[in-house]
Structure formats: structure tokens, C-alpha cells
Amino acid sequence: MTDCTHADTTINTQNTLNPGVIKMNNSLNQNQQADVFSSLMHSRRSVRKYDQTANFDHDAVARALALTTLSPNSSNMQLWEFHRVISDDKRITLASYCMGQNAAKTANELVAFVVTPYKWKERAAMNANQIREAFDGREDETSKRALKYYEKLIPFVYNNDRFGLFGLARKAISYFLGRNKPMVREVSKADLRVCLHKSSSLAAMTFMTAMRAEGYDTCPMEGFDSTRTKQLLGLPNTAEITMIISCGKRLEEGIYGDRHRVDNQDVIINH
Ligand SMILES: Cc1cc2nc3c(=O)[nH]c(=O)nc-3n(C[C@H](O)[C@H](O)[C@H](O)COP(=O)(O)O)c2cc1C
Numbered sequence: 061m062t063d064c065t066h067a068d069t070t071i072n073t074q075n076t077l078n079p080g081v082i083k084m085n086n087s088l089n090q091n092q093q094a095d096v097f098s099s100l101m102h103s104r105r106s107v108r109k110y111d112q113t114a115n116f117d118h119d120a121v122a123r124a125l126a127l128t129t130l131s132p133n134s135s136n137m138q139l140w141e142f143h144r145v146i147s148d149d150k151r152i153t154l155a156s157y158c159m160g161q162n163a164a165k166t167a168n169e170l171v172a173f174v175v176t177p178y179k180w181k182e183r184a185a186m187n188a189n190q191i192r193e194a195f196d197g198r199e200d201e202t203s204k205r206a207l208k209y210y211e212k213l214i215p216f217v218y219n220n221d222r223f224g225l226f227g228l229a230r231k232a233i234s235y236f237l238g239r240n241k242p243m244v245r246e247v248s249k250a251d252l253r254v255c256l257h258k259s260s261s262l263a264a265m266t267f268m269t270a271m272r273a274e275g276y277d278t279c280p281m282e283g284f285d286s287t288r289t290k291q292l293l294g295l296p297n298t299a300e301i302t303m304i305i306s307c308g309k310r311l312e313e314g315i316y317g318d319r320h321r322v323d324n325q326d327v328i329i330n331h
Pocket residue numbers: 104105106107108161163279280281282283284303319
């Protein structure tokens with residue numbers, strides 16, 4: 061487990077205000093680690109109003125983002141960027157693009173989770189190089205297969221034209237091949253977008269959990285003007301913003317009601 065020695069130890073298993081931060085280190089046994097994780101999950105809430113008088117350590121965001129980059133992601137392509145909006149003027153502007161939501165207006169920092177499909181070539185090359193180094197000139201089947209993945213299959217799936225025609229062709233191929241054997245069906249341009257947003261969303265969850273471990277709160281937001289936000293952040297049109305996460309210290313009144321979830325039995329299905 062990661063050693064976050066910057067934080068002191070306060071584990072609050074309540075679903076309410078957590079005044080402290082949570083320290084994790086290797087001295088925790090399995091049960092304690094499970095308790096810490098459980099407490100993070102229970103105490104994370106979407107906070108719509110932050111305490112603007114509380115101290116906010118922007119370095120905590122940096123630490124949380126460093127952990128965020130460790131999130132699982134499709135084919136390790138890491139087609140994501142995390143745009144921190146810290147300065148007052150940009151933060152206020154971005155809050156207005158978040159439709160003036162309190163969760164954005166009262167935040168100390170906003171972080172945009174962005175996917176960058178246009179970087180696929182450099183990331184495929186990076187992975188291929190990494191494999192070449194790892195296998196160090198080996199010519200066996202495993203190393204060939206690993207290289208082929210990044211040199212042939214990834215380009216085949218990630219290469220898209222503006223109108224998604226390549227993707228339609230891939231879909232047709234997948235359909236025909238899939239008649240006789242198991243086949244990945246999600247190969248269209250739209251499927252690739254979903255794929256990138258899946259990875260980015262997992263990163264977002266890591267970030268929110270890490271922020272909770274730092275004693276801070278977050279709110280994921282998809283209610284924002286993506287066109288204006290891209291301009292503000294200097295992003296190209298082909299970038300997409302998965303969500304914007306606001307950060308701060310919760311006010312009790314910033315949690316809009318008790319948490320409610322449907323019954324586990326309705327969503328956890330055993331086969
Ligand atoms: C992808 C996504 C988008 C969301 N967008 C917003 C938003 O724009 N504004 C907001 O106040 N909450 C937003 N939420 C927060 C949800 O409303 C919240 O997670 C849900 O009500 C459950 O509450 P909890 O997070 O406190 O457990 C979003 C959550 C997710 C995962």
C-alpha cells in the first residue's frame with residue numbers, strides 16, 4: 061500500500077464530516093486496510109458547498125493526482141490529462157461554465173478530467189518501446205505477440221477518420237468474424253470514445269478517493285459547457301472532457317441529504 065506519510069491518522073467510519081485525514085502505511089494489517097478503504101468509501105460524498113474559510117492545501121491535489129495516474133487504463137495508453145484550475149480568475153470563469161453550480165463556485169480548485177484520443181500514436185509507440193526494452197531483443201512468441209498488439213492491433217482500432225467510416229468497417233469485420241468465434245464487438249469510433257471515458261472515469265474515482273484520504277472533499281460534475289471549457293483550457297476540439305471535479309473542505313450543509321442507494325440485491329447479481 062502507498063505510504064502517505066504526509067497525512068496524520070484519523071479514520072472516521074461515519075458518513076458525516078471527517079475533520080481529519082487518513083494515513084495509510086504498510087504497518088496496517090489486512091482488516092485495518094479494509095477498514096480504511098471502507099471509511100473512505102462511506103465518507104466520500106458529492107459536496108455541493110465548501111467551507112471557503114478553511115485552509116486548503118493545493119499540494120494535496122498534486123499528491124492525489126500522482127496516485128490518479130496509477131489508475132488502470134485501457135491498454136495502458138494513458139490517453140488522459142488532468143487540468144488543474146487553481147488561479148482565481150480562471151477558477152471563477154470555469155465555475156460559471158459549470159452552470160454556476162455551488163459545487164464549482166465555492167471550490168478551492170477545479171480539476172478537469174480530459175481524454176486525448178489524438179495522442180494514440182505516440183502512446184502506442186511508447187508502449188511498443190517499453191515492450192522492446194522489457195523483452196530485450198527476445199524473439200519468442202510472447203514478445204512478438206506483445207509487440208504486435210501495439211504495432212498492429214492498436215493502430216487498427218484507434219485509427220479513426222472524421223466521420224467514423226473506418227470504425228463502421230471494423231464493426232462489419234467484427235460482426236462477420238464473430239459469427240464463428242468470440243470477438244470484441246466494440247470497435248467503432250463511438251466505442252473508442254466510451255473506452256477512453258471508462259479509463260478517465262476510473263482515474264476520477266481514484267482521485268476522489270485520494271482527496272478523501274487527504275481529508276478533502278470533491279464533487280464530480282458533468283453539468284458544464286464543454287465548448288467554452290475547452291477554449292479556457294486551451295484544448296483542441298478533438299479532446300473531450302469526461303468530468304470536472306471540484307475540490308474543497310465540506311460544509312455539513314454542502315451535503316444535500318442522506319445517501320441513498322437501491323438495494324444491493326437489485327444490482328448485485330450472482331451467476
Ligand atoms: C459522471 C457524473 C456526473 C455528475 N455530475 C454532477 C453535476 O454536474 N452536479 C452535481 O451536483 N453532481 C453531479 N454528480 C454527483 C452525483 O449526483 C452523485 O454522485 C450522486 O447523487 C450520488 O451521491 P454521492 O456521490 O454523494 O454518493 C455527478 C456524478 C457523476 C458520477
